[in-house]
Amino acid sequence: MAKSTTQAVKTRCSGRGLAFYLTCFIVVTPVLLCLAVRNHECILEAVFRRPDIKTVFPFSDAVWAAPGAEPTKADDAVVPWTLQVLKTVFPFGSEEEATQPTKPDDDAILPWKLQVSSKDLEDLQNRLRRTRYGTAMPGQNFAYGFPADQLKNIVDYWLNKYDWKKQEALINQYDHFKTNIEGLNIHFVRVQPAKSTDSKRNIRVTPIILLHGWPGSFFELYKLIPLLTTPQQIAGNDYAAFEVIIPSLPGFGFSDAPQQPGLKPADIARIFHKLMTRLNFAAYFVHGSDWGSTIGRYLAVMYPEHVLGVELTLYGRVIPTSYSVLHYILHLTMPRFLFEVSEPHKLLLGNFFNLMRETGYLHIQSTKPDTVGAGLLDSPAGLAGYILEKFSTWTNADNMNKADGGLTEYFNLDDLLTNVMVYWVSGSIITSQRLYKETWSTGGLSDGFPVLVPSVLSDFRHEFAGNNAPDEFVRPYFKDLITISKHNSGGHFPAMERPADLAEDIWALAKNVLSRE
Amino acid sequence: MTASWKGSSRCQTSRRSSRSAMKSGVLPEANRQKRTIAVVPWKLQVSNKDLEDLKDRLRNTRYGTAMPGQNFVYGFPADQLKKVVDYWLNKYDWKKQEALINQYDHFKTNIEGLNIHFVRVQPAKSTDPKRNVRVTPIILLHGWPGSFFELYKLIPLLTTPQQISGNDYAAFEVIIPSLPGYGFSDAAQKTGLNPPHIARIFNKLMTRLKLIKYFVHGGDWGSAVGRSLAIMYPDCVLGVDLTLYGMAVPPGPSFIKNILYLTMPRFLFNVSEPHKLLPTNFFSLLRESGYMHIQATKPDTVGAALLDSPAGLAAYILEKFSTWTNVDNINKPDGALSKYFSLDDLLTNVMVYWVSGSIITSQRLYKETFSADPNDGFPVLVPSLLSDFRHEIPGANSPDEFVRPYYKDLITISKHKSGGHFPAMELPIELAADIWALAKNVLSRD
Numbered sequence A: 001m002a003k004s005t006t007q008a009v010k011t012r013c014s015g016r017g018l019a020f021y022l023t024c025f026i027v028v029t030p031v032l033l034c035l036a037v038r039n040h041e042c043i044l045e046a047v048f049r050r051p052d053i054k055t056v057f058p059f060s061d062a063v064w065a066a067p068g069a070e071p072t073k074a075d076d077a078v079v080p081w082t083l084q085v086l087k088t089v090f091p092f093g094s095e096e097e098a099t100q101p102t103k104p105d106d107d108a109i110l111p112w113k114l115q116v117s118s119k120d121l122e123d124l125q126n127r128l129r130r131t132r133y134g135t136a137m138p139g140q141n142f143a144y145g146f147p148a149d150q151l152k153n154i155v156d157y158w159l160n161k162y163d164w165k166k167q168e169a170l171i172n173q174y175d176h177f178k179t180n181i182e183g184l185n186i187h188f189v190r191v192q193p194a195k196s197t198d199s200k201r202n203i204r205v206t207p208i209i210l211l212h213g214w215p216g217s218f219f220e221l222y223k224l225i226p227l228l229t230t231p232q233q234i235a236g237n238d239y240a241a242f243e244v245i246i247p248s249l250p251g252f253g254f255s256d257a258p259q260q261p262g263l264k265p266a267d268i269a270r271i272f273h274k275l276m277t278r279l280n281f282a283a284y285f286v287h288g289s290d291w292g293s294t295i296g297r298y299l300a301v302m303y304p305e306h307v308l309g310v311e312l313t314l315y316g317r318v319i320p321t322s323y324s325v326l327h328y329i330l331h332l333t334m335p336r337f338l339f340e341v342s343e344p345h346k347l348l349l350g351n352f353f354n355l356m357r358e359t360g361y362l363h364i365q366s367t368k369p370d371t372v373g374a375g376l377l378d379s380p381a382g383l384a385g386y387i388l389e390k391f392s393t394w395t396n397a398d399n400m401n402k403a404d405g406g407l408t409e410y411f412n413l414d415d416l417l418t419n420v421m422v423y424w425v426s427g428s429i430i431t432s433q434r435l436y437k438e439t440w441s442t443g444g445l446s447d448g449f450p451v452l453v454p455s456v457l458s459d460f461r462h463e464f465a466g467n468n469a470p471d472e473f474v475r476p477y478f479k480d481l482i483t484i485s486k487h488n489s490g491g492h493f494p495a496m497e498r499p500a501d502l503a504e505d506i507w508a509l510a511k512n513v514l515s516r517e
Numbered sequence B: 001m002t003a004s005w006k007g008s009s010r011c012q013t014s015r016r017s018s019r020s021a022m023k024s025g026v027l028p029e030a031n032r033q034k035r036t037i038a039v040v041p042w043k044l045q046v047s048n049k050d051l052e053d054l055k056d057r058l059r060n061t062r063y064g065t066a067m068p069g070q071n072f073v074y075g076f077p078a079d080q081l082k083k084v085v086d087y088w089l090n091k092y093d094w095k096k097q098e099a100l101i102n103q104y105d106h107f108k109t110n111i112e113g114l115n116i117h118f119v120r121v122q123p124a125k126s127t128d129p130k131r132n133v134r135v136t137p138i139i140l141l142h143g144w145p146g147s148f149f150e151l152y153k154l155i156p157l158l159t160t161p162q163q164i165s166g167n168d169y170a171a172f173e174v175i176i177p178s179l180p181g182y183g184f185s186d187a188a189q190k191t192g193l194n195p196p197h198i199a200r201i202f203n204k205l206m207t208r209l210k211l212i213k214y215f216v217h218g219g220d221w222g223s224a225v226g227r228s229l230a231i232m233y234p235d236c237v238l239g240v241d242l243t244l245y246g247m248a249v250p251p252g253p254s255f256i257k258n259i260l261y262l263t264m265p266r267f268l269f270n271v272s273e274p275h276k277l278l279p280t281n282f283f284s285l286l287r288e289s290g291y292m293h294i295q296a297t298k299p300d301t302v303g304a305a306l307l308d309s310p311a312g313l314a315a316y317i318l319e320k321f322s323t324w325t326n327v328d329n330i331n332k333p334d335g336a337l338s339k340y341f342s343l344d345d346l347l348t349n350v351m352v353y354w355v356s357g358s359i360i361t362s363q364r365l366y367k368e369t370f371s372a373d374p375n376d377g378f379p380v381l382v383p384s385l386l387s388d389f390r391h392e393i394p395g396a397n398s399p400d401e402f403v404r405p406y407y408k409d410l411i412t413i414s415k416h417k418s419g420g421h422f423p424a425m426e427l428p429i430e431l432a433a434d435i436w437a438l439a440k441n442v443l444s445r446d
Helices: A002-038 A040-047 A079-088 A095-099 A118-129 A148-160 A164-172 A224-229 A265-278 A291-302 A321-333 A349-358 A360-365 A369-378 A380-393 A397-401 A413-426 A429-440 A471-477 A499-515 B018-023 B029-034 B048-059 B078-090 B094-102 B154-159 B195-208 B221-232 B251-263 B279-288 B290-295 B299-308 B310-323 B327-331 B343-356 B359-370 B400-406 B428-444
Strands: A109-112 A175-181 A184-191 A202-211 A232-235 A238-247 A284-288 A307-312 A451-460 A478-487 B039-042 B105-111 B114-121 B132-141 B162-165 B168-177 B214-218 B237-242 B380-389 B407-416
Touching: A002 A040, A118 A148, A118 A380, A148 A380, A148 A413, A148 B299, A164 A413, A175 A265, A184 A224, A184 A265, A202 A265, A202 A291, A202 A499, A224 A238, A224 A499, A232 A499, A238 A265, A238 A499, A265 A291, A284 A291, A284 A499, A291 A307, A291 A451, A307 A499, A321 A349, A321 A471, A349 A360, A360 A369, A360 A429, A360 B290, A360 B299, A369 A380, A369 A429, A369 B078, A369 B290, A369 B299, A369 B310, A380 A397, A380 A413, A380 B299, A451 A499, A471 A478, A478 A499, B048 B078, B048 B310, B078 B310, B078 B343, B094 B343, B105 B195, B114 B154, B114 B195, B132 B195, B132 B221, B132 B428, B154 B168, B154 B428, B162 B428, B168 B195, B168 B428, B195 B221, B214 B221, B214 B428, B221 B237, B221 B380, B237 B428, B279 B290, B290 B299, B290 B359, B299 B310, B299 B359, B310 B327, B310 B343, B380 B428, B400 B407, B407 B428
Parallel strands: A202 A238, A202 A284, A284 A307, A307 A451, A451 A478, B132 B168, B132 B214, B214 B237, B237 B380, B380 B407
Antiparallel strands: A109 A175, A175 A184, A184 A238, A232 A238, B039 B105, B105 B114, B114 B168, B162 B168
């Protein structure tokens, strides 16, 4: 009798054991899964360890002159090459020639001025006058790209109303310089704040480097200068003002272009850090948009002891593409209570067709920059159509359906054409496009290194869809994120379109950082 | 229903006289009934003023600086462009090339509101009374960045009679149109003109010429148009020879097949030409398709400078003649252009784009096609022959096993150990041999 009871007890215990464990498993697994989804960032960081920053980022020195060129001197190593080209091939004289009275040494910083010769201006006008136009597809506005009828309007203005001498004087109102770094003459604008007349004010002058992108230029950022060099109050009698440095990226505007492959955004960051060091700025703020945003981010990542703070537009690129894909899949498949995104319209993959429609230029510039650029170097109207299409479409997605692309609604034509003139007179369109190839043909940008220095992200509502990621995705990459500043309007070129709003974000960063001391 | 591809707005090209405006088909609605079906003789005559203008532009070309040691890796390098422009200015003889173009008869005729340009070459009359020469029409279809001129070397090879059997010979009457928007054919002023529409227009052309049944040869876009002709008008198309034929396979099944062939064991899925699989060619396809991406989205933007700068146009077009002829050419200092082609031929093809001012409208075809619903996957029922040139753009011709299901009367897939994307210019004899193989097979069936 007792034996059977024991057996019965044993059987009951074993049966309950299996069901028990099975139940535990069925209950616990979804909970674990939910926890995993909620904390996927931590898990990803643990699983996909970043390699050492020193092995990934190009800290070591490089030389970008043509192979076999003479060793670097301030206007020697690369300049003879380009001077030669300019003299024999370009129909206009070299702006270099006017400014070098003496032989400088390596670190010399030489004053420079933009002076386009009358001969070159005549040549430009001749080309514009004899532009051959296509015929726009009726009723399509900007759907096929920059339409011929609008191009005629632009060229007409350029020929008959645009005053280059006035624009050149505008450009030269600030001091320009060139200095040779890694074999490249780097052009930059330097603006110091006006001396204060109010003796009670305690004005701290702090440096900032402003970084442009494509198809922008140093000139694109000009409207920020008065807003940043005018002192603002920090606390009490403590004021601050920026000393503004605006370089031309290598291969853009009046900076030399590398004559060897491999100059990527991280290399440009190193070059610009050397620039700031050469100017005796041990610590500085950074603003960047477009390529400048990537370069600015790299400055913060590579030289955190020197970067006081960084303010970026177009910040979505900080996220590795693999993570973007994963986030998108989670957003689509997981229930809302588990995985919610505040701004789903920003998801990269969700904007797939928009991105496909807008990235043709990126694709061809990343593969055949010299091919697509040859005509742009030779035809000013073609160059204007190519560049201004971006100022239209990237400012607001609706502009594609407007007859004039909305250009005059957001910008004035003088500013737009002066930016184009920077590309034209410097003959830099091909070399500017090569930056895409240097970057995207070798694997792209995704690295995911977090920014440790204080940062402000400027989120302009009409930035091109997919360029800015939802807040939750970017926060992990900015460890000292002061704010993501939301703007209800503004597109890809805020420095030209809404300079006051952008300057406000830069000041928000600076005031926060400078108050910390 | 007759479509009309001309919008109601006037064309804005500056050199049109009112008479040519009439010819171009920009007619008031009321006159549509009287729209002419005349086939009007035409001759290419570029004015001295335009030739002077071209030379001025070439002389004033602004050049970049090539990245040293990179050959064609960054695209068409400036140093090579200088050489091409130098030849163009100082050695290229346009008058001679123009006469070459005009050696055959050209015509224009208005179809669906567009003046369609074409060359028509009849075989010379046979002097041998014993021979029974059957004259059979063929339409040769070019693509981008080619032209009617690209196909010229085929003309003597096709118009010379060849033996079918015994005393039965055949010779082709050759029709070479310019695609709408290319060369000397008008461009559509309404959206939507893509290969099936072009096929309908060209079938009307052949019907108008009373060439009811005809052979078809096509490469590049011409291959898409040719395949559409065969599918839409199987009663008219005697047979079709195509290069660049991989587009017959719809992307879905193609994708799946590619995965299967890569992942499944060989005894289950063995493909004879693994070098043709898409994943193998992924990076080179990505590297070579930038032009396609921008032309399919913003043709007017990329084309504006090309319409205005002859050197820029030459660089853009000749890069394709380099890289698409052999992928290795990217690493050669001159892109191996002179190895495969004569500079005269290359520049005359470029001149077709330049003097007609058609680069933008030619690029729009990409946008019209890729924005529309794909019409692939329909099988070709008429006799067909596929010309497989070894150095065609990697990935553009699918493995044989993929394409066979889409060609129900496939005579052969003709394998050529050499030759790239422009066989009519590079290896015209080999290409003509394929066309003859098709014709002989079909004509023997009677």
